[in-house]
Each structure stands twice: as structure tokens, then as C-alpha cells.
Amino acid sequence: MNNAGAVSTASALARTQSMPRWARGLFELVLIMGLWVLYSLARLLADTNMQPALQRANELLDIEGLIGIQWEVPLNRLFTDYRWIGLLGSYWYATLHYVVTAGVLIWLWRLGADRYGPARRALVIGTLMGLLAYISLPTAPPRFIGGYVDVLSLHAADGWWGGDASAPRGLGGLTNELAAFPSLHAGWSLWVALALQIYASRKWVRTLGWLYALGTAIVIVGTGNHWVIDAIVGWMVIIAGWAAAEAMGRVPIERIPILRMLHRRPQGEQAVVTLEELSPEDSLVVD
Numbered sequence: 001m002n003n004a005g006a007v008s009t010a011s012a013l014a015r016t017q018s019m020p021r022w023a024r025g026l027f028e029l030v031l032i033m034g035l036w037v038l039y040s041l042a043r044l045l046a047d048t049n050m051q052p053a054l055q056r057a058n059e060l061l062d063i064e065g066l067i068g069i070q071w072e073v074p075l076n077r078l079f080t081d082y083r084w085i086g087l088l089g090s091y092w093y094a095t096l097h098y099v100v101t102a103g104v105l106i107w108l109w110r111l112g113a114d115r116y117g118p119a120r121r122a123l124v125i126g127t128l129m130g131l132l133a134y135i136s137l138p139t140a141p142p143r144f145i146g147g148y149v150d151v152l153s154l155h156a157a158d159g160w161w162g163g164d165a166s167a168p169r170g171l172g173g174l175t176n177e178l179a180a181f182p183s184l185h186a187g188w189s190l191w192v193a194l195a196l197q198i199y200a201s202r203k204w205v206r207t208l209g210w211l212y213a214l215g216t217a218i219v220i221v222g223t224g225n226h227w228v229i230d231a232i233v234g235w236m237v238i239i240a241g242w243a244a245a246e247a248m249g250r251v252p253i254e255r256i257p258i259l260r261m262l263h264r265r266p267q268g269e270q271a272v273v274t275l276e277e278l279s280p281e282d283s284l285v286v287d
Contacts, residue, residue: 028109028120035124038131045135053140053178060139060181060229069228072142072221079222080149089219090155093185100212101188104195111199118245119195126191126241130184130234139181143224151223183226186234189216194242 064070079086101123108116143150152159189212196209213235220226 028116032105035127048138048178050140050144050178053138054144056137056181057140057142057145057227060227064227064229069232071228072148072224075218075222076142076148076151076224079151079224080154086151086223087155087158089223090152090159092215092219093152093223093225094159096212096216097185097188100192104192108195108199115199118248119191119199121248122194122238122241122245123188123191124241125244126187126238127184129237129240130182130187133182133233133237134179137181138178139227139230140178141180141225141230142221142227144177148224152225180226181230182233182237183220183230184234185220185226186213186217186231187238189213190235190238191241194238 061070079089105116105120105123108119142148143153193206193209193213197206200206200209217231220231221228
């Protein structure tokens with residue numbers, strides 16, 4: 001590359017000015033925990049009045065009817081009629097949302113700050129957008145409407161959750177069951193898929209990421225916890241988060257067509273590498 005010298009200088013400066021790795025790790029842990037606290041508090045701050053939440057859910061159903069995506073009933077019936085599907089979906093919903101997202105964050109951290117920083121930024125931006133919607137647009141999930149089955153409640157005896165969404169048994173009061181629109185289960189799973197698409201070198205790993213995002217969308221609808229449109233808007237806020245992170249920190253987006261269309265770099269313009277994106281482990285030579 002023509003700018004190898006400039007990158008080498010920036011990398012050297014990053015080595016001398018950055019915090020020790022253990023300190024940066026502790027800072028990131030505190031930051032992620034802070035985000036989780038904000039996530040929980042924002043859900044609790046939302047209005048819990050059921051009537052407007054039910055009305056909003058019916059309005060979403062009307063929109064789905066107009067565009068032909070009312071798939072909730074057949075999916076919910078599938079998860080209800082086949083016990084093993086319902087049980088698998090319940091564990092998926094209650095577990096993978098946190099475990100897989102945390103695992104990918106740790107993997108990105110180990111790859112280096114130039115990968116972890118922009119991806120974490122995208123996750124934070126998308127999550128904050130979702131939380132804003134939770135506060136301003138409380139929406140009832142399908143399981144609160146007649147004709148739909150709460151699959152997690154159906155299998156509560158087989159897991160650690162109770163009858164209040166995926167909250168651990170006895171802690172249902174700490175969750176807002178009207179925080180359904182958009183679905184951050186769907187959003188975070190798409191974030192995982194995008195992170196793997198951008199940074200994973202093996203095709204099967206990237207494929208696994210997309211299957212995880214698709215599977216999560218099916219699970220959240222099939223278990224009666226979200227409408228189809230919740231998943232779509234959840235994807236949209238994460239795509240917006242990635243686009244914003246790209247604008248702020250030069251996320252490599254050439255593998256993602258929709259983001260590539262949103263931001264086209266003028267011909268001949270070279271990527272800018274900032275100090276915060278460089279890992280102390282970056283080599284002095286950039287191929």
C-alpha cells in the first residue's frame with residue numbers, strides 16, 4: 001500500500017499512547033455492562049399501559065397485511081404443535097441473544113481494536129435506536145393477543161425462565177413485556193451475521209452467521225414474542241447502526257451490498273485509519 005508508512009507511524013503512536021491491554025479490557029467490560037444496565041432501565045421506563053400497546057400491535061398487523069407478511073399464526077402453530085421445536089425455540093430465545101453476541105464481541109476483541117471498535121460502535125448505536133423506540137412506542141407482542149400461544153410460558157418448567165418473556169424465574173418484574181418493537185433479538189443476530197460477514201475469513205463461518213440471524217427471526221415470531229415487522233425493523237436499526245459506524249470509523253463494508261450502496265467512496269480516495277481503530281498488536285507493515 002502507498003500509505004504503509006503513515007499507517008506504520010500511527011500504529012507506533014498507538015503503542016506508546018494506548019492503555020495496557022488489561023486496562024482496555026476492563027474499560028470495555030464496564031462499557032458493555034453499562035450498556036446492559038441502560039438497556040434494562042430503558043425497557044423499565046417505557047409506558048406499561050396495555051390498551052395503547054394492543055392498539056399499536058393491531059396497527060402493525062394492518063401494515064403486515066398490506067405488504068403480505070402476516071406469518072405469525074402458522075409459525076406459532078408450528079412451535080406449539082411440535083414440542084421439540086417449541087422447547088428448542090425457547091432455549092434459543094432465552095439464551096443465544098446474549099451468549100452469541102457476547103462471544104462475537106470477545107472474538108472481535110481478540111482480533112484487534114481496528115475490528116472490535118467499529119463493530120462495537122455499530123452495536124451500541126443500533127441498540128440505542130431500539131431503546132428509543134421501546135420508550136416511545138410500547139407494543140404488545142403476539143402472546144398478549146387471543147389466538148397466539150406463549151411458547152416460552154408453555155415450556156417454563158423445562159427451563160430457568162418463568163411466565164414473563166425470557167426473564168429468569170422470579171425476576172419477571174425486572175422486564176418490560178411491551179418492549180417488542182423493534183426486536184433487538186433480531187437486530188443483535190443480524191449484527192452477529194454482519195460482523196462475521198465482514199471479519200471472518202472462512203465462508204462456512206459467514207454462512208453460519210446468516211443462518212443464525214434467519215433462525216432467530218423465525219424463533220422470535222414462532223414463540224409468540226414478536227411480530228414479523230418487529231424483526232424487520234430490528235434489522236433496520238442495526239443496518240443503520242453499521243452505516244453510522246462506517247461513517248464515523250471507516251468500517252470495511254465492501255462485503256455488504258446494502259451498506260456499499262449507502263456509502264460510495266470517491267474513486268481514488270484512500271481509507272483513513274484512526275488511532276482508536278488500531279490495535280497495539282498491529283504489525284508495523286501493512287500489506
